[in-house]
Amino acid sequence: MPRCVLIIGGGLAGLTVALRLSARGHAVTLLEESRRLGGRLVAPRVEPAHTLEPQDPSLPSSSEPQETLPLIMLGSHTSTFSFLKTLGPGAEASSFHRLPLEFLLPDGCAVRWRHLWAPGPFHTLLALTIFRGLPIRDRWRALTWLERTWEGEPDLPIDLEHRTADDWLAVVGQSETARARIWCPLARFLLGEDLSVVSAAMLVAMLGRCFFSSRDHSAITIPAAGVGRLLLNPARDQLVRSGAAIRLETAVRRIQFDSHGVTEIQLRTGETLKADWYVAALPHRSLCSLLPERVLAQYAYFEHLTKLSDAPALAVHLRFERGPWPARLLLLAQGPYHWLVSRADAGAGRGGTRVSLVATGSAAQLERSDQELIDVALGVIGRAWPAWAEARPLKSYIVREPHAFLSVRPGTGALRPLQQSPLPNFFLAGDWTDTGLPGTMESAIRSGDLCADAIEEKEKSK
Numbered sequence: 001m002p003r004c005v006l007i008i009g010g011g012l013a014g015l016t017v018a019l020r021l022s023a024r025g026h027a028v029t030l031l032e033e034s035r036r037l038g039g040r041l042v043a044p045r046v047e048p049a050h051t052l053e054p055q056d057p058s059l060p061s062s063s064e065p066q067e068t069l070p071l072i073m074l075g076s077h078t079s080t081f082s083f084l085k086t087l088g089p090g091a092e093a094s095s096f097h098r099l100p101l102e103f104l105l106p107d108g109c110a111v112r113w114r115h116l117w118a119p120g121p122f123h124t125l126l127a128l129t130i131f132r133g134l135p136i137r138d139r140w141r142a143l144t145w146l147e148r149t150w151e152g153e154p155d156l157p158i159d160l161e162h163r164t165a166d167d168w169l170a171v172v173g174q175s176e177t178a179r180a181r182i183w184c185p186l187a188r189f190l191l192g193e194d195l196s197v198v199s200a201a202m203l204v205a206m207l208g209r210c211f212f213s214s215r216d217h218s219a220i221t222i223p224a225a226g227v228g229r230l231l232l233n234p235a236r237d238q239l240v241r242s243g244a245a246i247r248l249e250t251a252v253r254r255i256q257f258d259s260h261g262v263t264e265i266q267l268r269t270g271e272t273l274k275a276d277w278y279v280a281a282l283p284h285r286s287l288c289s290l291l292p293e294r295v296l297a298q299y300a301y302f303e304h305l306t307k308l309s310d311a312p313a314l315a316v317h318l319r320f321e322r323g324p325w326p327a328r329l330l331l332l333a334q335g336p337y338h339w340l341v342s343r344a345d346a347g348a349g350r351g352g353t354r355v356s357l358v359a360t361g362s363a364a365q366l367e368r369s370d371q372e373l374i375d376v377a378l379g380v381i382g383r384a385w386p387a388w389a390e391a392r393p394l395k396s397y398i399v400r401e402p403h404a405f406l407s408v409r410p411g412t413g414a415l416r417p418l419q420q421s422p423l424p425n426f427f428l429a430g431d432w433t434d435t436g437l438p439g440t441m442e443s444a445i446r447s448g449d450l451c452a453d454a455i456e457e458k459e460k461s462k
């Protein structure tokens with residue numbers, strides 16, 4: 001039987017739940033505080049407000065939003081690719097540029113990780129054998145450890161969730177040089193923070209997903225289209241077509257409970273809304289501020305949310321007239337930026353190039369002035385492409401976000417909540433909920449799928 005569902009939060013997680021449930025005929029209302037869908041994928045910008053009502057035939061044509069980050073997709077992002085499929089032929093047929101994985105070492109030398117033609121995981125074992133970024137002793141130790149673990153002796157230690165990745169890599173014989181030059185940049189790229197901060201379990205899980213599964217899972221691509229054309233506009237159009245109501249600039253002030261579950265949602269305007277199912281697809285800090293004190297105190301499930309922490313991120317986006325330069329992804333061994341990506345500028349129409357430099361997990365970087373950040377970024381570009389050292393950007397914008405994604409420190413796994421809360425009509429989604437993944441777009445979409453599964457399961461048992 002179709003049910004009435006209220007979803008709070010129009011980021012990727014909320015959109016995923018909304019699309020899944022509205023496709024099943026539920027009456028979905030999506031409440032979003034800001035003027036746009038997309039949440040943390042979209043950089044804040046002042047724009048005219050608009051509200052979409054169900055079956056509105058004249059959709060406002062919104063301009064392409066500015067991305068907070070370049071949308072890099074790993075082959076292991078299976079939930080993201082399935083999500084694109086559900087958005088129809090437009091999104092699915094978008095072209096993706098293949099990016100080789102390269103490391104820029106402190107001496108300015110770039111080394112490439114080869115994506116070899118061999119069935120997984122042999123493609124990784126062979127690539128590791130010939131990878132010049134790691135000293136020979138480190139490669140040999142890594143291969144020996146992998147071979148022994150494969151044979152089950154020793155098993156993976158059970159305390160990995162309580163150790164840092166740095167500690168674990170040292171135990172398996174990776175030298176300080178290898179950790180600083182290769183493992184740390186890779187951890188920043190995959191998990192968003194330094195090796196000495198992230199949990200060993202999360203690093204092992206991500207290495208397993210990306211490099212020790214099928215060969216396709218270790219492919220790295222970047223879509224030619226921006227986040228609006230690729231994801232957000234098709235998702236919005238599909239929701240409106242399926243009869244969902246999208247209410248932008250609609251902030252929730254309070255979620256009201258009794259002992260059986262959520263009773264209603266109170267908006268900042270004072271309006272109250274009721275539904276059969278309630279979904280909070282919000283950042284964990286925002287959710288805590290909407291919950292009554294007694295609910296936070298009564299349930300360990302909600303109390304755990306107050307112990308989660310976030311990592312900051314900074315992105316400097318530069319547009320150059322020259323180019324297009326080759327599409328490249330460089331993980332940087334030396335700060336202050338941790339990776340950079342270049343690709344043809346689809347919007348320019350004149351063959352320009354966009355280069356984005358990202359620094360993660362480093363709050364001090366957020367304090368630096370725009371000019372300082374751009375100057376340092378140009379220095380890094382000059383090191384990576386000496387031929388382009390004199391190039392000056394036509395345009396730039398900078399995104400500073402102190403709460404960019406979940407910090408996956410040791411012990412965080414046990415604090416991440418399942419999508420079904422202890423209250424039967426209340427569900428959570430968001431990149432920080434229990435997905436087994438670091439807090440990324442893939443995790444946000446996966447959480448939305450798990451949340452929709454939990455609601456469907458609940459309906460079957462009714």
Ligand SMILES: Cc1cc2nc3c(=O)[nH]c(=O)nc-3n(C[C@H](O)[C@H](O)[C@H](O)COP(=O)(O)OP(=O)(O)OC[C@H]3O[C@@H](n4cnc5c(N)ncnc54)[C@H](O)[C@@H]3O)c2cc1C
Nearest residue numbers: 009011012013033039040251252401404430431440441444
């Ligand atoms: C600078 C930066 C760099 C990043 N880099 C990467 C990267 O390289 N790769 C990657 O995969 N991910 C990256 N991320 C993370 C990625 O953007 C997120 O994982 C993902 O977008 C989270 O989606 P979400 O739906 O869980 O949450 P959100 O996008 O935060 O969505 C939550 C929504 O809830 C709304 N909301 C909040 N409070 C209320 C309220 N009271 N009432 C109504 N609505 C409310 C918010 O406005 C927001 O739209 C980055 C993020 C940032 C900021």
